[in-house]
Amino acid sequence: MSLELTAGLQKRSFWNNGRVRGYALQALVLLILGGLVYDLIINTANNMANRHIVSGFDFLWRKAGFEVSFSLIPYSGEDNYARALMVGFFNTLLVSAVGIVVATVLGLVIGLMRLSRNWLASHIALGYIELVRNVPLLLQLFIWYRLVLTPLPQAKDAIAIGSVTLSNKGLTMPAPVFGDGAWMVLVGFFVAVGASVLLSRWGRRQQEVTGRKLPTGMLSVLLSVAFPLLFLAAVGWPVSFDYPVKGNFGFSGGMTLVPEFMALLLALSIYTAAFIAEAVRAGIMAVSKGQGEAAAALGLKPGLAMRLVVLPQALRVIIPPLTSQYLNLTKNSSLAVAIGYPDLVSTGGTVLGQTGQAIEVVLIWMVVYLSLSLLTSGFMNWFNARHRLVGR
Amino acid sequence: MKNKLLTLMLGAAASLVLAGAASAGTLDDVRQHGFVQCGVSQGLMGFSVPDAQNNWTGMDVDFCRAIAAAVLGDGTKVKFTPLTAKERFTALQSGEIDVLSRNTTWTMSRDTSLGLKFAGIMYYDGQGFIVNKTKHPNVASVKDLGGATVCTQSGTTTELNIADYFKSHKMDYKLLTFEKNDEAIAAYQDGRCDSYSTDQSGLYAQRLKMQSPDDNVVLPEIISKEPLGPVVRQGDDAWFNIVKWVYFALVNAEELGITSKNVDEMKATSTDPEVKRLLGATSDDGTAAGFGIGMGIDESWAFDALKQVGNYGEIFDRNVGKDSPLKIARGKNELWMNGGLQYAPPVR
Numbered sequence: 001m002s003l004e005l006t007a008g009l010q011k012r013s014f015w016n017n018g019r020v021r022g023y024a025l026q027a028l029v030l031l032i033l034g035g036l037v038y039d040l041i042i043n044t045a046n047n048m049a050n051r052h053i054v055s056g057f058d059f060l061w062r063k064a065g066f067e068v069s070f071s072l073i074p075y076s077g078e079d080n081y082a083r084a085l086m087v088g089f090f091n092t093l094l095v096s097a098v099g100i101v102v103a104t105v106l107g108l109v110i111g112l113m114r115l116s117r118n119w120l121a122s123h124i125a126l127g128y129i130e131l132v133r134n135v136p137l138l139l140q141l142f143i144w145y146r147l148v149l150t151p152l153p154q155a156k157d158a159i160a161i162g163s164v165t166l167s168n169k170g171l172t173m174p175a176p177v178f179g180d181g182a183w184m185v186l187v188g189f190f191v192a193v194g195a196s197v198l199l200s201r202w203g204r205r206q207q208e209v210t211g212r213k214l215p216t217g218m219l220s221v222l223l224s225v226a227f228p229l230l231f232l233a234a235v236g237w238p239v240s241f242d243y244p245v246k247g248n249f250g251f252s253g254g255m256t257l258v259p260e261f262m263a264l265l266l267a268l269s270i271y272t273a274a275f276i277a278e279a280v281r282a283g284i285m286a287v288s289k290g291q292g293e294a295a296a297a298l299g300l301k302p303g304l305a306m307r308l309v310v311l312p313q314a315l316r317v318i319i320p321p322l323t324s325q326y327l328n329l330t331k332n333s334s335l336a337v338a339i340g341y342p343d344l345v346s347t348g349g350t351v352l353g354q355t356g357q358a359i360e361v362v363l364i365w366m367v368v369y370l371s372l373s374l375l376t377s378g379f380m381n382w383f384n385a386r387h388r389l390v391g392r
Numbered sequence: 393m394k395n396k397l398l399t400l401m402l403g404a405a406a407s408l409v410l411a412g413a414a415s416a417g418t419l420d421d422v423r424q425h426g427f428v429q430c431g432v433s434q435g436l437m438g439f440s441v442p443d444a445q446n447n448w449t450g451m452d453v454d455f456c457r458a459i460a461a462a463v464l465g466d467g468t469k470v471k472f473t474p475l476t477a478k479e480r481f482t483a484l485q486s487g488e489i490d491v492l493s494r495n496t497t498w499t500m501s502r503d504t505s506l507g508l509k510f511a512g513i514m515y516y517d518g519q520g521f522i523v524n525k526t527k528h529p530n531v532a533s534v535k536d537l538g539g540a541t542v543c544t545q546s547g548t549t550t551e552l553n554i555a556d557y558f559k560s561h562k563m564d565y566k567l568l569t570f571e572k573n574d575e576a577i578a579a580y581q582d583g584r585c586d587s588y589s590t591d592q593s594g595l596y597a598q599r600l601k602m603q604s605p606d607d608n609v610v611l612p613e614i615i616s617k618e619p620l621g622p623v624v625r626q627g628d629d630a631w632f633n634i635v636k637w638v639y640f641a642l643v644n645a646e647e648l649g650i651t652s653k654n655v656d657e658m659k660a661t662s663t664d665p666e667v668k669r670l671l672g673a674t675s676d677d678g679t680a681a682g683f684g685i686g687m688g689i690d691e692s693w694a695f696d697a698l699k700q701v702g703n704y705g706e707i708f709d710r711n712v713g714k715d716s717p718l719k720i721a722r723g724k725n726e727l728w729m730n731g732g733l734q735y736a737p738p739v740r
Contacts, residue, residue: 051485051507052626066551067567069541077555149582154527168584169541248530249540249586252564259584260568337546340570340579346546349478350569353547356506358482 044359059355060085066350068342070258081351088347089368095264095343096330096372102269103329104322107276112306114281125277132274138335140271145263145339152259155250163243165251168259172244175255179238188231189224196220260341264333272329276322283318284310315387323380327373334369344368418490418624418631419463419688427469430456431489434474434572437597438712438720439495439515448472451711452493455514455622455639458701459491462638462693467700476571477547481506484623491635492623495591497549502623509632512639513621515712516724516733518614519553520592522599526607528586534613538563543576543585545569550589553616577602587611591618596718634687640736641694644670645703647727647736652702659695670739671695683739694739704734 014020048055060082067077072090075083113125132140149168153159158167165172178185196219203216232239244254287310295305336343345365352361422428432440432452440450453472461467473489484492485507495517496502498510521542523531530536534557544550546569558565568585570576577598580588588598595610602608622639624632645651648667650658659671667673669681672691684691701707708725709715726732 048507050627053485053507054505065555066569067555067565069566069568077559146578146582149579149584154583168582247539248528249537252539337571338575340543340568340575342569346569346571349571350546350551353478354552356481356502358485 048359053356055357055359057360059351059357059360062355064351064354066354068347069340070256070261070342081355084347084351085344085364088342088344091261091341091347092330092333092336092343092345092368092372095261095268095333095336095341099265099268099272099329099333100326102265103272103276103325106269106273107325108280110273110277111280111284114277115284129274129277132271133278137267137271137332138338141263141267141335141339144267144270145260148259148263148266155246158250163241163254165244167250169250169256170259171257171262172251172254173256174241174243175253177240177242179240181235181238182232184231184235185228188228191231192220192224192227195223195227199223258341260336260339263339264336264341264343267335268329268332271332272325275325275328279318279321279325280314282321283314283316286317287313312387316384319380319384319387323377323384326376326380330372330376331369418628419634422463422490426464427471428456428460428463428491429471429473429489430459431473431475431480431483431492431494432456433494434476436495436573436594437600438593438716438718439597440472440474440493442472442474449711451514451707452495452622454701454707454711455493455642456491458642458697458707459635459638461696461700462641463634463689465690465692465696467697477545478571481508481623484508484625487625490624490631495594495620496623497591498619498621499549507626508623509626511622511624511632511635513619513733514639515593515620517591517593517618517620519550519589519616519618520595520614521587521589521611522580522595522608523587523611524580524583524607525609527583531586531611534611534615535561535563537565537587539565540586541566541568541584543568543570543580543588544590545573545576546571548590549616549618550591554589557615573598591620593712593718593720596720597712600717630688634689637687638693638697641670641697641739642701642704642707643727643734643736644739645694645698646705646734647729650698650703651706652699655695655698666739671698 045055061080063077064079064081064084065077066084068075068084068087070091071087072094073083073087075087110125110128113121114129116122116125152166152168155167155169158165158169158172160166163174196216199219200216203214207213242253242255244251244256291309291313292305295309296302300308333343334345337346337349340346348361348365352358355361430453432448432450435441436450438450440448440452442448453470456470456472457467460469473483475483475489475492475494480492480494480496481502483489491511492508493514495515496510497517498513502508503510521534521537523537525531537558542554542565544554544567551567551569554565554567568576568579570579573590573594576585576588579585581603588595590598592610592614599605599608599610622635624635626632644666645655648664648670650667650671655671658667659673662668662671662673668675669683672681672684672693672695674680680691682691684693687693690696702710705727708722712718712720713722722730722732724733726734728735
């Protein structure tokens, strides 16, 4: 009797079992989603075949034929489309990486100013944040581009300090040319890094023992400059400089930082700094006031209290929104296309225009930005985990 | 949960419907919408430019009006979609527009690998350069531009032409490409670039918009062939024929002396069989000419187009030629019998 009852209960409860129902519904949704994606892909492929549109990634290995105004890697029109896209990719990386550093420093300063008890400082910061945050980035980009270009002189009247010149063609300076043995610079740099790590450990131990703080930070910077130079000198200085030569239309040779880069960097870092400043303010305000008072009671100066006690705790709150600001900055760098800075979207757009391979180029864009974003957020998550409050 | 599922299913149904919609013939679609969807530039004087009331004018615009007149009997039934150089082919491929009439150069790769077809050559153009002579008094030829920075719009044939030309003349150059023409022109006027390059007709058009047009000179060299014409999707031959023959009708009409002013009179009184065939006049025994019917549109297709828009010569003169601010000479766009390249097969 009782056995039958339980069997009956089990039978009835199969559909009423929350777990079974949950899995079944999830499987169904997954199936429909998969079907939709499959339908989308097959449909696109069929439609493209029907309309005689050539698809595939073979075009990447064809000759690009177009020049790019600014490149970190050697490139000419003789190279293929894949290399042209690489040029764009590195330009995106450059402006994003430099932009992230500048925006972080600027954002931190503005955020601290915003919290300052000095009326003027805090209101300047407030004005900055409200102005910059509420004007569309594209508009700011155009303004900065005009502001950078308009006051700069024509190439023939360039402002010159030695071989470094500034004109509306950009900031032109001699480019180092590395000969044989120049890799010693890298060796020197890594030796310096190793030495700095050892030095700072030793310095900390000394501080614990004697209570005196050694200027290890300063020394590390010195080392990382001195060692590479020393190593270079040891192998007979295999570095020469390619000096820019003035022609009819500005300069040839040397290296040039184009005005588009400067405008884009300014716009991106100033815009993002406003958001970072707010994140910094939120983070610092989240640290209980007692922490600052306790630090002061221990005799720490306000600057030290901020650096050693408040900021490390605030970081936990700051890092997650900071991560999304870094991602935003990287993605916003694609606005470069508006002012002619050859980033990935700009060069990709040219490739798209030349080849007509819209779906392929858009796919490349998506994959690259997605991986960049995932890498950045992966790194920031790791950083965040390191600064998490550790329960002891 | 139920709501989510419902949304998903609706989405699935919508995607199936959308997938089916694009497959009907373009002519049927145009009839159903009641207007021709025409892709044009974002503003190029003489070819397609909107005024403050969003009334479009220009050669490319007039060509779309002629199509609308031929197909729907009303040249105002056109919806213009401004497109960047980069967007234009995708817009046509995806069916967002019915015809691309946007100063587009006919090239082999565009014709053979994009699933598109060029229906004719509305304008024989070539790429040129413009420089500011107050900033660069020593430049009289493109050959003096060695080392110069050149601005242009991205996604066009101009980039490749410049690369070819400078390389074959062993000259250095830097290229700065912008998404929109206006930005490229602004950078040129700021002196960021030493020269701006595009099709020569475009140079004359942009020059008029510059701060001091007289300071800017178009250099004499033309470095490429730029045959500009309307584009349609491959695989819809009926629509392709209509677009192609509207263009031929405009050229034939000029050759036969039919203008928007005399077209009524010509249809009523002309005894020239070629004129009668083109204008769809019934012959003496009352039989129709049959050319419009053959394409699946009205017999008065060419009559409507000519009456409302005018012949090729009128379109040219009004928009870029002697009656326009651009004052471009007919040159290669003169009729074949006057030494130009505009030639249309007979209506027979």
